[in-house]
Amino acid sequence: MLNEGLPPGSEVDLKNGMKETFQQYLSERGLKSTLQRNIILDTFLHIDRHVRVDDLCLILRAEHRNMGHATVYRTLKLFVESGIARELRFGDGFTRYEPVTEGKQHDHLVCNVCDNITEFKTGAIEQLKDEIVRSHGFQVDTLKLELRGVCRQCIRQ
Amino acid sequence: MLNEGLPPGSEVDLKNGMKETFQQYLSERGLKSTLQRNIILDTFLHIDRHVRVDDLCLILRAEHRNMGHATVYRTLKLFVESGIARELRFGDGFTRYEPVTEGKQHDHLVCNVCDNITEFKTGAIEQLKDEIVRSHGFQVDTLKLELRGVCRQCIRQ
DNA sequence: ATCGTTGCAAAACTTTTGCAGTCTG
DNA sequence: CAGACTGCAAAAGTTTTGCAACGAT
Numbered sequence: 001m002l003n004e005g006l007p008p009g010s011e012v013d014l015k016n017g018m019k020e021t022f023q024q025y026l027s028e029r030g031l032k033s034t035l036q037r038n039i040i041l042d043t044f045l046h047i048d049r050h051v052r053v054d055d056l057c058l059i060l061r062a063e064h065r066n067m068g069h070a071t072v073y074r075t076l077k078l079f080v081e082s083g084i085a086r087e088l089r090f091g092d093g094f095t096r097y098e099p100v101t102e103g104k105q106h107d108h109l110v111c112n113v114c115d116n117i118t119e120f121k122t123g124a125i126e127q128l129k130d131e132i133v134r135s136h137g138f139q140v141d142t143l144k145l146e147l148r149g150v151c152r153q154c155i156r157q
Numbered sequence: 158m159l160n161e162g163l164p165p166g167s168e169v170d171l172k173n174g175m176k177e178t179f180q181q182y183l184s185e186r187g188l189k190s191t192l193q194r195n196i197i198l199d200t201f202l203h204i205d206r207h208v209r210v211d212d213l214c215l216i217l218r219a220e221h222r223n224m225g226h227a228t229v230y231r232t233l234k235l236f237v238e239s240g241i242a243r244e245l246r247f248g249d250g251f252t253r254y255e256p257v258t259e260g261k262q263h264d265h266l267v268c269n270v271c272d273n274i275t276e277f278k279t280g281a282i283e284q285l286k287d288e289i290v291r292s293h294g295f296q297v298d299t300l301k302l303e304l305r306g307v308c309r310q311c312i313r314q
Numbered sequence: 315a316t317c318g319t320t321g322c323a324a325a326a327c328t329t330t331t332g333c334a335g336t337c338t339g
Numbered sequence: 340c341a342g343a344c345t346g347c348a349a350a351a352g353t354t355t356t357g358c359a360a361c362g363a364t
Contacts, residue, residue: 032338032343054328068346073329091246093328093354109295120293128281129304136277137309138266146301147286152294189318189363211353225321230354250329250353 014101015045018084025082039064040075050088050098050117090117090146107144111151118151171258172202175241182239196221197232207245207255207274247274247303264301268308275308 022041026033043060044051053073060067076097079085088096090110106119122145129140179198183190200217201208210230217224233254236242245253247267262282266275279302286297 027339030339030343034338034344036345066346069328070330070347071345074344087248089246089248091244091252095248095328109289109293111295112298118293118295120289122285122288124281124285124288128279128302131279131281132266132277132304136266136275137312138268138275138304139307139312140304141269141306142304144301144303144305145285146303147289147295147297147299148301149298150296155294155296187318187364191319191363193320223321227322227355228320231319252353 018045018099022079022082022084025078031078036064036067036071037075037078039067040072041079044076044079044085044097045099048099050096052094052096054094056097108146109151110146110148111154112148113150113154116151175202175256179236179239179241182235188235193221193224193228194232194235196224197229198236201233201236201242201254202256205256207253209251209253211251213254265303266308267303267305268311269305270307270311273308 019041022037023033025031026037040056040060044056047056047059053069053076056076057067057069057072060072076085076087079097080087084100085097086100088098088108090096090108105125106121107125109118109120110116111118125143125145129143132138132140176198179194180190182188183194197213197217201213204213204216210226210233213233214224214226214229217229233242233244236254237244241257242254243257245255245265247253247265249272263276263278264282266277267273268275282300282302286300289295289297
């Protein structure tokens with residue numbers, strides 16, 4: 001362990017942890033650590049927020065002219081399989097991905113006016129999970145909560 | 158009013174109300190009530206559950222050989238605009254539509270094993286809406302809650 | 315008669331797949 | 340040096356659009 005001295009929850013710590021997790025995932029499966037995968041991971045973690053695949057491609061291609069979009073799609077799927085990313089679909093036709101930051105569970109507020117997507121947290125969710133297990137015998141793995149409406153800025157205008 | 162005698166919340170009542178709403182929506186906007194639109198609406202209401210567009214097309218084409226899928230897509234969008242239907246996307250690439258039945262708010266449990274989608278109700282949601290308004294100044298119009306995991310049947314097997 | 319609507323086909327879009335050449339372990 | 344990976348192009352799949360013929364008001 002190289003970052004013993006750092007506070008355990010720091011940004012850098014988290015990101016390094018995710019990189020480690022990904023490298024481990026690759027080697028465990030006989031997959032390879034390539035230049036492209038590392039570039040995509042760095043860029044993805046640097047953005048540090050949900051991002052559309054085509055946006056990520058654009059950002060990547062700005063620096064790396066011949067990065068194939070197929071590679072980006074394939075790599076993002078690997079991120080999800082390794083557990084360091086989550087796939088998001090808000091139903092507008094674009095798939096988004098975001099880093100999985102443990103202990104930072106959040107959901108999304110989508111503004112119907114400006115289309116901005118805001119993250120928010122709520123404690124009411126965990127209770128809900130328990131309720132579902134009890135009433136439906138359904139084992140909950142993931143929970144997706146999305147609220148649409150009008151955001152503060154757009155209400156004011 | 159033709160159905161005065163019926164209990165106000167009955168199936169028939171609800172569906173007739175939705176048909177009326179749709180007809181009113183059309184005439185208000187100078188749009189036309191056509192054979193196809195009425196067939197699609199009847200079939201859609203008869204299914205009475207979320208349905209994939211391509212499934213609905215198949216069902217419709219069984220009876221009406223030359224119903225165009227473009228017409229189905231266009232009509233379903235009209236349903237949403239008129240407020241009698243809701244668009245659902247679970248992120249599997251298929252758009253689904255379901256009738257909006259007021260006072261029957263429900264959400265969805267998606268099983269990762271058998272891919273079945275179950276509807277469920279919970280009371281915890283309304284509190285959550287209020288919480289969001291207070292803490293984020295966000296005016297909530299619609300709320301989408303989706304839980305993924307393993308359903309009762311699949312747990313048993 | 316006007317203008318919205320339909321059905322067909324083609325286009326548009328995101329995402330996936332096939333393949334020859336390249337690079338990692 | 341075997342086999343995984345990349346980048347390109349083409350394919351796949353759903354949804355949208357253009358257009359001539361049709362139909363509702």
